[in-house]
Amino acid sequence: MTVLEGFRSDSKSNLPHKQEPTNWGKTSPSKSYGSSSSTSTENVVSTLERKKATASNEPIITTTRPDDPSLLPGEKVTGQARGVTYLCPYHGPAGGVLTVTNYKLYFKSGDKDTQLVVEVPLGVVSRIEKVGGASSRGENAYGIEIFCKDMRNLRFAHKQENHSRRNVFEKLQMFAFPLSHKMKLFAFEYAETFPENGWTVYEPIAELKRMGVNNDMWKISKLNEQYEICDSYPAIWAVPAQATDDDIKIVASFRSRGRIPILSWIHPEWQATITRCSQPLVGVSGKRCKEDEHYVQLIMDANAQSHKMFIMDARPSANAIANKAKGGGYESEDAYQNAELVFLDIHNIHVMRESLRKLKELCYPNIDETKWLSGLELTYWLKHIKCILAGAVRIVDKVESHKTSVLVHCSDGWDRTAQLTALSMLMLDPYYRTLKGFEILIEKEWHSFGHKFQQRISHGDDHHSDADRSPIFIQFIDCVWQITQQFPNAFEFNDYFLITILDHLYSCRFGTFLCNTERERMLEKVKEQTVSLWSYTNSNLDLYRNPLYWANTLQQRVLVPIASIRHIKLWKAYYCRWNPSMRTQDPVYHRIRELLKLKQQLEHIAEECKKEQQQRAQRSKVSPT
């Protein structure tokens, strides 16, 4: 780590440095955790990797020149510009070499004293713009500006001669937006292998069996094997055992995009369920569908504990009513007897996108301390987080305390619905709070049930103002982080795991977050041709473990977070992480890791002593004096 010495934040330099930086890897999680955030501007994930590579003395690729980046298997340098100035908002301009590969942008400053490295996977890039023309005046006026999806912007200044930025700019455009240039995403070229195979983490049938399906009330159905009933649903799903295939087909025609109510989770003790679907196609005329009503009745009947059920419509009621004009709508309580409809007042993807945009303005590049709290208020980001959490808490309350089943939907049932079901399952079932369980939760509620990652993130696509983009998944991870804050020992993973997931949500290095639906992923052969993010994380689990996690059956099963804004905080470690003065490495975790390490050492010493004693005892037995 020659880099970054000069940029260590204050708080960091205060921390006692007891270990050598080379002592890295699986054996010293505390160190890895600590230094992961010590870099100032580069991507945290890639830093970790590079260090791992140096520690294990396995240079992934031979670097010929010191300015060249280390490359991943399948990665190649495509363009390079020298004499580029990186306009760092925190440390001022720094001159150096800018390299573009088919995976990332890499800048290394030439100044030996304050070496600065910027490494950004191109998947993160949202928009690239040229700044100034050949005739622009002023220092550093000519160059390119890169807008990223992960809360930062980068500016590079080029020399105003020979169109020095042209090559880099073109390469950036090409490899940041491969889909717009009729090329494949980097994930399809990435060739690293891992000991674990992440694609096998989630097996739909195994997961359903874990919850006790098939049983009297629920059955596994392969009706959608060819994705004919619903192209955005998985091939395997669980429906009420009594529902006939013909009925299901009629129900599918009454639900928006054929997304019928299917099982997400079933209570292990009483049979209360969480099911999810899209809005019913009621329309202005208030159409009804006997089969749909019967189907919902079956879901209710599947739970003998309650003669009632709740339909949670995630939308604000005004939005739900407005949807009637477009042929959608919501279940009327007349038609669905014994069902109570609740609106959870969560806003749509456009509101969320705008909210995060404001948050970025507030956090990047510099924070105006005088406007911090009021600015935070005006982004409404925390309020949205609160709404989602409150909705999930209500679902949990109904399922857990009232033993009633809950049907969740929004408009199409793949954004807000996914947030709500995934969060409530996380609160209800400790299984999902383990590392692998959380991966399964994401695979299940988000991937297989058709959250449109491609649309929401727009991998490799240059339509930066696309109205389908929205930070729905980030919001979900933020909510998870909020719960981990309230229950610091209930989760097996730490917030670094969450940040890693978010980093690779954009990076396009892994196939995990590509495509919109299971069907698309099958057609694209994602599983065969790309590496899963979980292969990467599961090969390195120690990095992501929460030292406080108490894996114990005695631990409480259900978490009920307080969904009051008084408890909801901004996740500074994610949103403000590019700002070196804001870097908040969690000192508590750091200290606990130290303590754990000390304990291990002591245990080790005790073990040694015991052995020695035994040996001595044996010796004295052999030769009694």
Add this chain to the structure above:
Amino acid sequence: MNDIKEDSRFKSYISENELESIILDDSQRTKFLDGETIVCEAQKVLLYPPLSDRKKYIAGVLTVTTFKLSFATAEEAEPSNCYQQNLLLGVNDICLSSIDVIYQVGDRTKKKLSPGQNVTGKIKDIVIVCKNMKYLEFSFKLSDKDSGKNIVNALLHHAYPKRHTLLFAYDYKEPYVNETLTKEVRLFLTKQDWEKELRRTKCQNWRVSQVNFNYQVSPLLIETIIVPKSVTDSIIREAVEKFRNRCGPIWVYGTPTGAALVRMADLLPAITDRTEENKLLEHIRKSHPGKRPPHIIDLSFPSPKDVQNSYLKLRDLCVPDNTRVFKSQDFKFYGLLDGTKWLSYVSTCLQKAREAVVQMSINEVTVVLQEGNGQDLNCVVSSLTQIMLDPYFRTKFGFQSLIQKEWIALGHPFANRLGHILCKDVEQSPIFLLFLDCVWQLLQQFPAAFQISETYLTTLWDSAHVSVFDTFLFNCHHQRFMAEVGSANSHPPLVLRSVWDWREQFSDRDIGLFCNPLYDDSYRAILKPHVGLAGLDVWTQCYFRWLPDLEVRTGGRPQVDLYCRFLVAEILQRQQGIGELNGRLSRNKEEYVELVKKVNGFFPFSHNSGFTDTAVRSIMSGSSLNFLRKLPRNSVAQASYVRNYSRKVSNSEGSYKHVKPRKTIQETSDLVWRDPNFELLASNGFPLFLRGNIGLAWYDTQTTVKTHHELIMEQIDDTRDNSNANMICRVQPCPTVLRKTVGDLFPYRPLEESTDLSVITITLKPNSKLIRTNAEVETEKLAQMFLISAKNICDKLRGAGYWADFINPFSGLPYFTPYSLNELYKTDEKFRCLDFQIFDIKDCKVVSNEDKSKKRFVGSLFSNAPCKMKHLNSIFTGKE
């Protein structure tokens, strides 16, 4: 907001007219302190829990005394183990001094009642808002006519005394001896303390001046002050005339490089010529080794008034009247928080302190803090600067000494700022809370740097409003001095009780929670906190703890805290080399698991008991005897039972304070005290004390005290018949025939032929009824008694330089060195208690068992102390 959980403790609205009169048993009734008198009492008063929208209540008796407002109820008490228990105040009691505002509440109206006012109309509902943000809502609608009015009038009169001598501290009769105080704090009231501090900081060119001896120069200053060497007493005398509050520059801290920290007030407003100030600054410059001019930091903003306004707005956010207000606040919380400016004031203080730190540490320049009266923000910033600079002030001892130095000795006007006295021109302002909040922010950013915990800081703020302690009662030390002397015609001398004597208020278990388990004593770096608003948080525990709905059930930071305590305890045990006692460890683990299920977000200020089930309760109440029976008898795990049993304390006695153990802190083991983290282990060396007999603790003082005074030694040839006494100790020389056996018992200590070897036999009389019905339990109890007394005796003997040890009846191993190299000596009946008697028959010495019929429990311990009664008794009584 979450749906409010059903809570069995609170009755929902029933036919309230049928409320019967409340019958309280002894344990429920309000307890009174010595010197406390009842002013007024009202029956059938309803207490609404916060944010209940008057839909739930507890009925009880409300009492106003000269000390507190007490609410006693027949409802089942909260499980006390999750709540900090104050020995002076019950769970539903508040000290009158902590009352800030009383409102009369109608259906839609809320009227502030002014202090001293006499209410004549009927009063149905009142709301009391305390200075520590506690919120109480009472209804008198079911109580007798006029009782509401009487209570309110009593409060309006007694909670706002007009004279200082009307405070309860003057009436409190409980005798007080502060023997352990010097271990807790350096008071900075004497010349020696200041001299020590000057030496400790190695700051050159400053001298101790006693110019203010007998408060000749200024009653607002302490008698001893430190000034530049070149400043003579006459210069000081002259200079103070020019300064507000007669507070000229005073040294408070310095670094070895010569940078000093100096506090001073502004010049009097009438003085426009600053030469006098400049002269003194010149002296300060000369006292710097490099003769560099000092850096002056102006602290006139925020003023006490700004802080008070900010605090009131913040309090509005913490005491919402009903759920509607709560929700509307939630709706725009961060905007409202911004409007309070509280965090921005916190930020300002931290920033000024950081500026001072940078000047002193990097630029090595003397810093002069200057502020209007020199007693408000000066205290805050000066203390913060020292905390950031010097790891000493981040220990409990250092922190308490720092408050004594900066706040008490240098005269922060606590009586005015905390509003102890009702007086028109007094400016109330929680400057001290602002300081504690700043420290809390530092604790968040540097959790390993502080020996004190969040709970400690919160408790300190609460304690500032308990009018029993003198620490935060006066405006300056001179006032305290005068009060202590007393005056013939107005009041008797005041007994000074320091708040730092935490045992006055809390049991060891609660004091144990004052220590921060994350503390790393090797952390000595200068703190460079993030001081911007974006790096600060709201102090949830202190501000929101009165709202049960905001408490994270079985979650929150206390869970982390608990885990760390557990971890630290494990580490310490391993370090001490007794980690081999696996039984104890696994028991700890079990206890931890139990606690994890119970501890909520505001612990130990939790009022939520919703999750406590009966199974957990039985564990808390120490029904560990059943647990014990399931274990193999000779297992080491029994040692853990000992600890568990010993923590049994009967709480049902008449008053809150029934034990005043002061001499019980014995240095039981060097290892414990050598360890820098020993504070974590509370007074007797164990890590976690929790209410209700749970936690990772071993003994508490109560149990050791019980056996303490019964130790009367007698020699075997003493013929008096003591057979009916509860405990008999006998000492006799060890018969040679036993010497070998004794040597085998304690293999770590070779016995020399020539040395004395005494056997001390402790005989315990069982409860005759119990021994018949439940012999096993009773025997365990006696064994336990034996262990405690034997340990006590051994401690004394070891203290006197002798070797002494005994076989722990629960482990079968020597008590003080439980690891023998081999584990030959597992429990064996013959070693358990050497119950023998020796007499001569002709030429033979007969070693026989004592009279078996009496079924006494007998145990022996061994020492190389000479077998002489007088000598031994002198060791035990400490008298020659």
